[in-house]
Amino acid sequence: MGKIITNERLNEDFFLLKAEAGEAAEKAFPGQFCMLRAGEEYPLLSRPISIFDADPASGTLSFLYKNVGKGTDIISRMKPGDELELRGPFGHGFPVHMTGRTALVGGGVGIAPLYLLAKRLAERKAVSGTAADGLTVDVYLGFSGTPVLKEEYGAVCDALTVNIGGFVTDDVDPAAYDTVITCGPEIMMRVLYRKCLARGAGDRLWVSMEKRMACGIGICKVCTCFTADGTKTACKDGPVFRAAEVFYDEAAPGAEQEAGS
Amino acid sequence: MNRLKTTFCGVEFKNPVVLASGTCGFGRELAEIRDLELLGGISSKGLTLNGSKGNAGIRVWETPSGMMNSVGMENPGVRRFLEEEEPRLESLGLVNIVNLGGHSEEDYVEGAKLLNGAACDIVELNISCPNVKAGGMNFGVKTEVARGLVRSVREVCRHPLVVKLSPNAEDITGLARMCEEEGADGVSLTNTYLALAIDIYKRKPVFDNVYAGLSGPAVRPISLRMVHQVAKAVNIPVMGLGGIMTWQDAIEYVMAGATLVQIGTATLVRPESAWEIIDGMERFLEEQGIRNIEEIRGII
Numbered sequence: 001m002g003k004i005i006t007n008e009r010l011n012e013d014f015f016l017l018k019a020e021a022g023e024a025a026e027k028a029f030p031g032q033f034c035m036l037r038a039g040e041e042y043p044l045l046s047r048p049i050s051i052f053d054a055d056p057a058s059g060t061l062s063f064l065y066k067n068v069g070k071g072t073d074i075i076s077r078m079k080p081g082d083e084l085e086l087r088g089p090f091g092h093g094f095p096v097h098m099t100g101r102t103a104l105v106g107g108g109v110g111i112a113p114l115y116l117l118a119k120r121l122a123e124r125k126a127v128s129g130t131a132a133d134g135l136t137v138d139v140y141l142g143f144s145g146t147p148v149l150k151e152e153y154g155a156v157c158d159a160l161t162v163n164i165g166g167f168v169t170d171d172v173d174p175a176a177y178d179t180v181i182t183c184g185p186e187i188m189m190r191v192l193y194r195k196c197l198a199r200g201a202g203d204r205l206w207v208s209m210e211k212r213m214a215c216g217i218g219i220c221k222v223c224t225c226f227t228a229d230g231t232k233t234a235c236k237d238g239p240v241f242r243a244a245e246v247f248y249d250e251a252a253p254g255a256e257q258e259a260g261s
Numbered sequence: 262m263n264r265l266k267t268t269f270c271g272v273e274f275k276n277p278v279v280l281a282s283g284t285c286g287f288g289r290e291l292a293e294i295r296d297l298e299l300l301g302g303i304s305s306k307g308l309t310l311n312g313s314k315g316n317a318g319i320r321v322w323e324t325p326s327g328m329m330n331s332v333g334m335e336n337p338g339v340r341r342f343l344e345e346e347e348p349r350l351e352s353l354g355l356v357n358i359v360n361l362g363g364h365s366e367e368d369y370v371e372g373a374k375l376l377n378g379a380a381c382d383i384v385e386l387n388i389s390c391p392n393v394k395a396g397g398m399n400f401g402v403k404t405e406v407a408r409g410l411v412r413s414v415r416e417v418c419r420h421p422l423v424v425k426l427s428p429n430a431e432d433i434t435g436l437a438r439m440c441e442e443e444g445a446d447g448v449s450l451t452n453t454y455l456a457l458a459i460d461i462y463k464r465k466p467v468f469d470n471v472y473a474g475l476s477g478p479a480v481r482p483i484s485l486r487m488v489h490q491v492a493k494a495v496n497i498p499v500m501g502l503g504g505i506m507t508w509q510d511a512i513e514y515v516m517a518g519a520t521l522v523q524i525g526t527a528t529l530v531r532p533e534s535a536w537e538i539i540d541g542m543e544r545f546l547e548e549q550g551i552r553n554i555e556e557i558r559g560i561i
Contacts, residue, residue, distance in 0.1 A: 037530070041326040041478050041506070044530055070323070212321045214328060215529040217294075219286040221306075221335045222321035224314075231314050231335060236290070 002086035004078055005060060011146040013067045014109065015076050016052070019084055021061040028054035028061060030117035031093025031208055031240045035216040036063065037085035038078060043071040048213045048235065050113040050183070051089060061086070064149070066109035090216050091239050095206060096120055099131050100178035104157070105192060107142040107168050107184025113208060114139065114183060115149070118156040138177075142168025142184065167191070175199040182243075183208035193243040193250055202251065205243035209234045264546040265539065265554055267301065269498050269520050270421045270446035272382050274301035274356055277515065277554060278539050281502050281525030282307050282360035282385065282425075283332065287346040288353070291528070295536050302356030304449075304523065305346065307387050309361075310368040310375075312338025318469030322458045327477030327504070328526060329456050331468045334362055334390065339375045347379050360425070362387040366413055373418040384420045386411065386445075389427040389452045401427035401452070404435045411443045423500065426450040426491070428480070433487050434494040441495045449500035449523065450491060451484040477526040478504040485517050492518025492559055506534065508541025518559035 002019035009015055024034065028051050035046035053062040067076045078084060094117050102121070104114040118139055124132040139157040141147065143164050154160040161171050169188060174180050174196040182189050182205065189207045196205045211223035211234040218236030225232050225241070228248035232238060244251065265276035279302040280291070287305045288297050297303065315335025322329045337345065339361075350357045359381040363369035369386070376384055388401035388410060401407050411424055424440040426433060428451035437448050453474025458467040467473075484503020492499045501519030505511050506527045514522045527534035542554070551557060 043323055044326060044328055044477055044526070045321075045323055046530065212319060214321050214330070215284075215532070217532060218290045219532075220284060220321075220330070220529050221286075221315060221332045222330055224320065224332075224335055226314060226317070 001083050002061075004080050004082045004084055006080055007076070007078055009076070010148040013145070014064065014148050015067060016062060016064050016149075017075065018060055018062045019086060020059060021086055022059050024086065024089055025054050025059045025061050026056040028089045028116070029093040030096060030120050031113050032089035032091050033113075033216075033239065034061065034063070034086055034088030035090065035213075036075060038074045039071070043074065045071070045214050046085065046087065046216060047071040047075070048216055050208075052112045052115050053119065054116060064109065064112040064115070087216065091235055092237065094181055094208070094240050095179070096124070097131070098179040099134055101136050101138075101176065102179045102181070103138045103140060103172055103174075103177040105140045105168060105172055105180065105182040105184070107188040108144065110182075110184030110188075110208070110210070111141050111149075111153070112183070114181070115153060115156070117181065118153065122156045140168050140171050142166070142188070169195060173199070174201040174204065177201070178204060179206070180204050181206045186210070189243070190247055190250060193247045196243065197251065202244055203242070206240055207243045207246060208239045209241060209246060210239070211235075264552060265543055267520060267554060269500070270383070270423070272356055272421060274521060276301040276539050276542070277519075277521045278511065278535050278542070279304055279356070279358065279500065279521050279523045280528060280535055281523035282387070284525040284528045287342075288350065291532055294532050298354040299539065300355050300535055301521065302358055302382070303350070304358040304360050304385050305350065306336055307334055307360040307362045308336050308339050308342050308372065309334055309363055310339055310372045312336050312341060316470060319467055322467050322473065324456070324458070324475065324477075325479060327475055327479030328529075329458055329468070329473040329475050330453070331470050331473035333470070339372045343375065343379055347381065351380050356382045358383045358385050358423070360385045360387050362390045364390055366410055369410060370413050370417055373414045377417070377419045381420060383423055383446075384418055385423045385425050385449060386414055387425045387452070389425065389429075399427060399429060401430055401436065403431055404439045407436060408439050408443060411440055411445060415444045421446040423447040423449050425452055427452045428484060428487060428503070429455045434490050437491040437495050441497050445497060447498045447500065447520075448491060448495065449502065451480070451487055451503045454480055454483075476504065478506050480504050481510060485513060488514055488519050489517040489561060505538070506530070508538045508545060511538050511542055512545060512557070515554060515558050516561045518561070520558060
């Protein structure tokens, strides 16, 4: 259980929720998610929501979420002081020990997990004389509606690019980066992967898969991804995978051609 | 006092609470959360002879007080299970139930033969899979179609055999009586209910397979009624399942005639549900001055 501290509406359908999370705030790793539940018997299942920010000192976790259905609608109407069923953190998150030029590319509410990643990378960079000396972090955010949290993202990266109403993937040149990390609609991530493949950078892309989940801990197999290495659960084996692993079908002959068209 | 101790077809359970197949994997993940050995038993993920990667497309959809799933028996196959999971499950101090499915009678029989080599405690025969040869019709709908399958598996299976019944059966009590006639040691019911959801904007079914299986508290009163009918109709013991979320629900099933209860969807909602249900049942029996749960079994 976690008591809600704030639950603010940011634009048409994005909300930022901060809740007491105890130990989960210490354990939280960029790219992980929590299972949030507000209903009794309907909605029955918890909602997997990416961790936007974690503050171990105050024991709080923040979640940027989009109101897309009954579950998130109920959560969006909860008030400070209300108790939310909160479990996690779950899943395998983003790589964080990269060096060199890094791009974080988010589309829609897929921008959510990139904030904590950018923040943790900025913290690494703040310690000089380490492997993070050559690290640069560029953040690309794509919105279909009113953009949110531009200042917050801008404060934790070297360069911020915001795309409104277009394709954020158009703004990114994968060849300019050593590591590219993306989270957003599957079609957006696939387009970015095709672009990476076309530029000979297919192995540099990591993606965070969004799937409908029930348990969040790997037992029900409703979030299975078919990968180059057999079936994997988005909740436990992922949600972060190498693009080449989950989009292996893109690497088929003709994929490069398609990306160039 | 061991108020919850239960015997089911000759197998001792420390309590009547069993994790339902398909909602607990092979116990690895839940073992990280709670002690599996506090449970009565585990019915691990349904197996098919050669394994399956499961269904494509959306696999879960929420409904009022329930959920629909179309996982499609994603499983590693009987051989890999025997190598990778069975030894660990055997070493645990709880009843190890292996759930076996298949798409043809030959698959089931071959799977059952392979399981003879393992020291599992019970085989739970899942007859809710579509029968490829009968045009994809679920094996468990028509009693006489299911009879052939139960008979063939019973002939080869050396373990206690429990048949898991589908609520989509044309005649649930007739199906259960058939299982008893064919030598099954028990039955479990119900599996999920065939259901449909439509995406009205895409003008398509939500699931690639069109129909999917409904479970959760929405189905509980119907499953409870079927457990009651079946428990009255047969002399072999019954495992009851369908939407059990709380210990009160579990007690209802016992009063309706279930010797054991299985916890399914509840585990997906709250992984510790089964453990809390055991504690609640224990408290209830103590408060009510019931020395063993059999005193209230089938009293309705």
